[in-house]
Amino acid sequence: MTAKPHRRALRAVAVAAVGAFVMAGCASDDGGPAQLTWYINPDAGGQAELAQQCSEASGGEYNIQTSLLPRDAASQREQLARRLAAGDSTMDIMSLDPPFIPELAEPGFLAMPPSDLVDETTGDTLEGAAAGAQWNDEYVTIPFWANTQLLFYRKSVAEAAGLDMSQPVTWQEIMDAAESQDKYLGVQGIQGESMTVWVNGLVESAGGSIIEGDAASVDTLEVNLDSDAGRKAAEIVGGIGEKGLGGPGISSQDENAAMGQFQGDKGSFMVNWPFIYSATAASVEEGSVDQSVLDDIGWTTWPRVDEDTESAPPLGGINLGVGADSEHQEEAWDAIKCIVSPENQAQYMVTNGNPASSAAAYEDADVQEAFPMYGTIRDSLDISAPRPQTPYYSEVSSGIQQNWTPIYEVNEDTPAASDEFIMSVLKGESLL
């Protein structure tokens, strides 16, 4: 029996479709450019632009497609970890937040970068950014952009309080100044990652460290908040909470909320990422914030805990890693070399507002024009300290968030209670 004409046509279409699908899948194996997927965190389109530029510059070696990760860092980590654990072979290039790198590097989910590439790309990397890209003193990712917190202040308030902002200031000094002027301090008291950022910055600035011992294993790791540095941190956080210096919305205040408060009449001093300057400038252009507010904003490095000890400002940013199961590792490393070039970092900083990890990028005239505080950012990145580097960062961070919020309940017992709670969670004896 012969098939009816429409069935024959249907069959022909099906065969053609399957053929085209197979051909498309084999394209890169037939000498065409390797198809790379770059999992990017949301930005203003800068990473997609760099992907296109580097693809074109590769001369047909690779073609980078971007794939967008969720908005917040914790959700990005969840998706990346699940894909890597499942052996996803499309994890060619990944934009990684520094605190989550040890967790992905320890089980071997990340491919090790070739040593010559490390030498070529990290020669002028700022110190804090370099530390954040490593695990066990080895580069497991390549630094792309680095972020650090600065102390922003309203010049009028500092002047009225008699603070000399050309000299380093301490937390106690800005607390006293805000109190005397009846203003609010811009800190992040929400139960979220920003709380860990704050506590870690305080502990590191006081010369301590949240994690001691071999951080790779639960058996050897020690949480060390119950130390002089940890107790000083609790004194500052609890003091701000007790006096209500963070404002009425402190319990749910994140970076954006702190910025909003800082721009208002009650704004005085604020620790925050540099994005707030360009965001405020944008608000001035839109007309929602007055120009006088922008003119009144000054900046300096993060406040000190001890008068005589240099502060260790929080570090953030994005590093680039390659999945251990990627089928195009060689091309991926070539692409990363292109993406992180100082010129591209400078371009990304100007267009997307994310500070470069390379010192050379700060010499760029466009960078200097767009970021009047470029020198402070660069200096801050050189003294900044990463958050606890351990595969169990997520538990450590959540444990801190739960014990140190709301900040008006933080007291001298908080550090010891945090240590006990986090260790019990890590040993599997408690839920988080």
Next chain:
Amino acid sequence: MSTVAEQSPTRRGNKENKAPISDRTRAERRLGWMLAGPAFLVMLLVTMYPIVQALWDSMFNYRLTAPGDRSFVFLQNYMTVLSDGVFWSALAVTLLITVVTVAIELVLGFALALVMNSVIKTFRGVVRTAILVPYGIITVVSAFAWFYAFDINTGYVNNWFGWLPGIGSDFNWFGQQWSALFVIMASEIWKTTPFISLLLLAGLAQVPGELNEAAKVDGAGWWQRMYKVTLPSMKAAIMVAVVFRALDAFRIFDNVFIMTNGQYGTETLSLLAYRTSITRLEIGLGSAVSVILFLCVLLIAFTAIKVFKVDLAGGKG
């Protein structure tokens, strides 16, 4: 009522004097199985497989980012969960939300059902649509809307209700347990009351009009007719509505996730399971929480069906 009483013996009689199944009936049944069988099998697979997998995983100490350290711990994860205050606190919050929201929704839903049932024909469509609008909104979207309305930085609620004692521009609704739970429950009630009212409206439509008329003729007032006639006739519909909503409310996730992410004592069981499995990547411990949550839901359904004799298929209580 008498109709039901007459039907029962007839049905039983049919069962006892079963006629032999004809070839045609047998063939139809076979065809029925052949048509529905694959779908039934697929359904069984997609529901049973994750449940069995979760049960299996819950007996391991297994972290997704430490696959090499996976070890069998039998019931240790359950002991950890059940001996932890975090679990009991999440269970208490979940139960509180379930009881309060279902109770309020039942009363409000019934009132709305009465309105929908008695409104004159011209406006019936408009009234029903207006009442059902909140139910048509995606939960995440409604959660964001409520969050932004109450948030200290973006909200207008403090401004509107500043005349109430304790509420002012400085009041942070999400800064402590009771006020955060109040907003979460209010949002939940606003969103799902239409669902209950819809179920109750169906029950209301089944109340025989002649019974109400007879009661009216006998001199019964509005309240008496409501208690003696309408409510007893709607028992089945009320029980079905309560069970469906209770099962739904017990699994509350979206509102809490968006508004507080479980902070300041607002964590529910679903959120605890999510945070343990997905955020912490502790597959073993998280599966144990999920299995316990599943057992709780099963217990509610079992209690409703066996103790309160709710017939979910037939809608008879």
